Amino acid sequence: MKMICANCGYIYDSEKGDPLNGIAPGVAFETLPDGWVCPLCYAGKEAFDPLD
Amino acid sequence: MKPSLSSLYQAVELRQQIPPLIIGERTNANGSKLFRERLLENDYQGCLQIGLAQEASGAQVLDLCAAYAGRDELRDMTELVALFARSVKVPLMIDSTTPEVIEACLKLYPGRCIVNSVNLEDGGRTLRRVCSLLKRYGAAAVALTISETGMAMTAEDKVATARRIHDIAVGEFGLRASDLLFDALTFTVGAGDASLRDAAVQTIRAIREIKAALPGVGTVLGVSNISFGLSPISRKVLNSVFLHEAVEAGLDAAIIDAGKVLPLARIHEADRAVCFDLLYDRSEGQAHDPLVRFIEHFKAAAPSEASSSEGKFEGAEQAVFAQVVEGGKEHLEDNLSMLVQRMTPLAAINQVLVPAMRRVGELFGRGELLLPFVLQSAEVMKKAVSWLEPLMEKGEVRQQTRVLLATVQGDVHDIGKNLVDIILSNNGYKVINLGIKVPVETIIEKAREHRVDVIGLSGLLVKSAMVMRESLRQYREAGLTQPILLGGAALTPRFVAESCVPEYGGPVVYCSDAFAGLTAVRAHEAGRLVSTSWSAAGSVAAMKPGARDAGIARDNPVPVAPFFGVRHVEDIDPALVLPYVNRQVLFRGRWGYRRAKLTAEAYDSLIEGTVQPIYDGLVCRAVEEGLVRPRVAYGYFRCFSEGDAVHVLDGGAVHVFRFPRQAAAPHLCIADYFKSEAEGGDVAGFFVVSIGDAIGREAHVLYEANRYHDYLMLHGFGVEVTDALAEYWHAVMRRELGIAGSEPSDLSGYVTQAYQGSRFGFGYPACPDLEAHRPVFNLLRPELIGVTLTENMQMVPELSTSAIIAHHPQAKYFAV
Numbered sequence: 015m016k017m018i019c020a021n022c023g024y025i026y027d028s029e030k031g032d033p034l035n036g037i038a039p040g041v042a043f044e045t046l047p048d049g050w051v052c053p054l055c056y057a058g059k060e061a062f063d064p065l066d
Numbered sequence: 067m068k069p070s071l072s073s074l075y076q077a078v079e080l081r082q083q084i085p086p087l088i089i090g091e092r093t094n095a096n097g098s099k100l101f102r103e104r105l106l107e108n109d110y111q112g113c114l115q116i117g118l119a120q121e122a123s124g125a126q127v128l129d130l131c132a133a134y135a136g137r138d139e140l141r142d143m144t145e146l147v148a149l150f151a152r153s154v155k156v157p158l159m160i161d162s163t164t165p166e167v168i169e170a171c172l173k174l175y176p177g178r179c180i181v182n183s184v185n186l187e188d189g190g191r192t193l194r195r196v197c198s199l200l201k202r203y204g205a206a207a208v209a210l211t212i213s214e215t216g217m218a219m220t221a222e223d224k225v226a227t228a229r230r231i232h233d234i235a236v237g238e239f240g241l242r243a244s245d246l247l248f249d250a251l252t253f254t255v256g257a258g259d260a261s262l263r264d265a266a267v268q269t270i271r272a273i274r275e276i277k278a279a280l281p282g283v284g285t286v287l288g289v290s291n292i293s294f295g296l297s298p299i300s301r302k303v304l305n306s307v308f309l310h311e312a313v314e315a316g317l318d319a320a321i322i323d324a325g326k327v328l329p330l331a332r333i334h335e336a337d338r339a340v341c342f343d344l345l346y347d348r349s350e351g352q353a354h355d356p357l358v359r360f361i362e363h364f365k366a367a368a369p370s371e372a373s374s375s376e377g378k379f380e381g382a383e384q385a386v387f388a389q390v391v392e393g394g395k396e397h398l399e400d401n402l403s404m405l406v407q408r409m410t411p412l413a414a415i416n417q418v419l420v421p422a423m424r425r426v427g428e429l430f431g432r433g434e435l436l437l438p439f440v441l442q443s444a445e446v447m448k449k450a451v452s453w454l455e456p457l458m459e460k461g462e463v464r465q466q467t468r469v470l471l472a473t474v475q476g477d478v479h480d481i482g483k484n485l486v487d488i489i490l491s492n493n494g495y496k497v498i499n500l501g502i503k504v505p506v507e508t509i510i511e512k513a514r515e516h517r518v519d520v521i522g523l524s525g526l527l528v529k530s531a532m533v534m535r536e537s538l539r540q541y542r543e544a545g546l547t548q549p550i551l552l553g554g555a556a557l558t559p560r561f562v563a564e565s566c567v568p569e570y571g572g573p574v575v576y577c578s579d580a581f582a583g584l585t586a587v588r589a590h591e592a593g594r595l596v597s598t599s600w601s602a603a604g605s606v607a608a609m610k611p612g613a614r615d616a617g618i619a620r621d622n623p624v625p626v627a628p629f630f631g632v633r634h635v636e637d638i639d640p641a642l643v644l645p646y647v648n649r650q651v652l653f654r655g656r657w658g659y660r661r662a663k664l665t666a667e668a669y670d671s672l673i674e675g676t677v678q679p680i681y682d683g684l685v686c687r688a689v690e691e692g693l694v695r696p697r698v699a700y701g702y703f704r705c706f707s708e709g710d711a712v713h714v715l716d717g718g719a720v721h722v723f724r725f726p727r728q729a730a731a732p733h734l735c736i737a738d739y740f741k742s743e744a745e746g747g748d749v750a751g752f753f754v755v756s757i758g759d760a761i762g763r764e765a766h767v768l769y770e771a772n773r774y775h776d777y778l779m780l781h782g783f784g785v786e787v788t789d790a791l792a793e794y795w796h797a798v799m800r801r802e803l804g805i806a807g808s809e810p811s812d813l814s815g816y817v818t819q820a821y822q823g824s825r826f827g828f829g830y831p832a833c834p835d836l837e838a839h840r841p842v843f844n845l846l847r848p849e850l851i852g853v854t855l856t857e858n859m860q861m862v863p864e865l866s867t868s869a870i871i872a873h874h875p876q877a878k879y880f881a882v
Binding site for chain 1 (some may be wrong): 203654666813817818
């Protein structure tokens with residue numbers, strides 16, 4: 015499952031995780047901590063939309 | 067598996083936990099005059115509006131029938147099914163007896179629908195043809211108890227006919243019994259026809275017996291036939307009582323006008339009694355027969371129905387409510403003029419329109435309605451209120467909570483604040499919108515003058531967050547105590563909780579979007595609004611294992627600038643820029659057409675059918691009408707860093723840019739990406755780009771004209787095209803510098819900066835201070851391409867952006 019940041023277009027791919035925020039590969043978007051933000055534009059989780 | 071129907075959007079079980087399944091009956095050329103008229107005018111969109119209204123008032127399935135003498139049923143049905151499939155969320159009932167039409171619709175429909183209907187009129191020839199279609203396309207069906215001898219009148223005949231159909235459908239064709247809904251047919255008890263006196267009794271018996279005789283099958287009924295010929299008010303009551311009795315007998319589904327069902331508990335005892343007598347043909351000990359008594363009763367007691375329908379919308383109320391929810395403007399004035407015959411304009415606003423917008427907000431909150439559709443609802447609301455207000459009596463004043471809105475001093479961005487205005491004012495609040503760049507003193511003065519209940523402050527810029535924080539103390543010292551709502555891109559809940567809340571006496575609340583603002587205003591009215599709080603637990607920064615300072619390489623080569631000084635370029639073809647527009651961000655972010663809870667297929671269909679055409683239309687205007695006129699002022703300059711500053715050399719002049727450094731690791735600062743004098747100096751690029759002021763001017767006109775949806779579309783398009791122009795020109799400059807060796811292969815590569823270097827926009831997170839625009843303007847003289855600065859260092863036109871270009875391979879976006 016990929017999620018896209020509606021604010022800047024960054025794509026969170028759970029297979030890759032988010033190295034900039036120290037998120038390991040394999041972490042599902044739903045299980046990211048509530049305080050997690052987009053690594054590029056700092057938008058919150060609510061700015062993300064399912065991509066596929 | 068539970069037998070279900072499905073649309074693109076949702077599945078609906080044929081056996082509801084609380085029966086009956088409500089099948090909307092108004093999208094039927096034979097049952098609805100309005101639908102027929104629209105069909106005869108080829109007004110398919112108008113037909114769709116009726117379907118959407120049925121859905122809004124509670125229909126779980128829509129019965130769609132376009133069979134009408136003189137019309138091409140095949141064409142009408144295929145057009146309507148395609149349109150309804152895209153736009154209506156509930157599944158369809160294909161109402162046709164023509165196998166060719168049924169097959170075309172089954173082929174076309176992107177879900178599992180139900181066919182209405184089959185029967186044994188011709189002994190089973192057509193039934194068998196349709197059954198093979200049902201089998202092939204996996205559809206469910208309604209079966210009418212009609213045989214070679216006509217419509218079955220007695221319970222025995224109804225059951226016998228049902229059994230024959232069942233044996234063919236299930237026995238010969240292998241359909242599942244649970245996919246059959248038997249319609250035991252009912253006839254009016256209102257015509258005084260002696261042979262029909264027990265019509266209701268026969269039907270109710272048949273429902274019970276069919277379910278007992280044919281295990282697994284369902285039953286359905288066109289309920290309103292029972293009352294044909296009676297007065298509208300009494301029909302509604304009789305239909306509701308009959309429906310209740312049929313459900314008691316085991317009825318699974320009802321084809322009915324969804325908005326006209328009364329719960330039994332809401333029907334007056336005396337009304338119920340005459341209904342029961344008529345339905346069960348009871349006349350013991352009465353002077354007159356039950357039909358006469360029924361008619362007399364409702365002639366005398368007509369208004370008792372009105373009190374029993376409290377909380378339910380009907381007629382014009384239902385139509386107006388549905389129009390607001392669905393965002394349809396057709397015949398709005400007609401419906402409103404009917405509405406004001408029944409209630410005062412003020413009541414119409416408070417009891418119909420405001421609840422409708424509340425419903426819109428609920429749907430948005432659940433992710434079932436997207437922002438652009440909310441704006442269309444708000445447009446209908448605005449139009450309705452504007453029509454009603456002049457009709458109000460003097461002294462009939464709307465009691466409204468007053469909200470002051472302003473974009474703070476130094477900030478020209480108004481879209482966010484205007485969206486809040488649209489949402490609040492169309493939810494019944496009085497909004498005093500002070501515009502942009504509003505000084506603290508003005509806000510204090512207007513807050514007192516208008517005795518506002520809530521203050522909302524907006525701002526996009528990083529600096530605006532600071533302005534908000536600093537102004538809170540002034541509001542406190544001026545004696546203000548109203549809640550202050552803060553919104554804008556640069557704010558975070560943490561900043562508001564830690565830096566803003568302590569500065570003010572009243573509640574200070576972070577609002578992430580316009581609906582958060584609405585929620586906050588409602589919480590205030592309910593006396594339970596509290597300041598934003600924030601806890602470090604769960605935040606990502608707290609979990610990091612300790613970021614270290616970034617080691618910025620010092621030995622990277624300095625590229626050769628193609629020229630030193632400034633150039634102005636004005637003849638840029640928009641077609642070169644448009645490929646850089648990130649449509650994902652435009653559609654989902656700027657426009658709010660998010661997938662949210664839609665399936666991937668439904669979202670594709672929304673994009674293809676609605677969103678992409680809007681984009682294509684704007685692109686066409688951008689290229690052909692000069693809506694977008696890209697122009698650029700840019701240049702390359704020798705420079706060197708010194709601590710946190712970059713000294714930029716322009717002929718004999720030196721311009722010093724001081725950049726902030728991150729307070730926490732990795733302690734980044736833009737100056738780090740440029741070599742010092744001792745390291746041999748460096749090259750910096752700068753640009754100011756703009757798409758002109760045509761979009762800004764037109765957007766303003768649209769907003770003033772209350773065309774909220776088009777306003778959002780145009781403004782969002784302008785913002786993303788401006789960004790695309792910056793992206794495009796940055797690529798041009800990388801080529802000119804000879805560092806375009808590894809360019810992104812697609813747009814997502816631009817998002818992640820998969821190219822060498824970075825551009826840092828002034829006013830954005832890495833260099834929030836807009837004072838830097840002063841030296842930028844000295845260097846680039848963007849006045850020559852029509853871009854000027856306000857006294858607060860913001861660029862005009864708004865659809866302009868500026869940046870410093872760093873070529874250093876480690877340079878990427880960061881926030882101070």
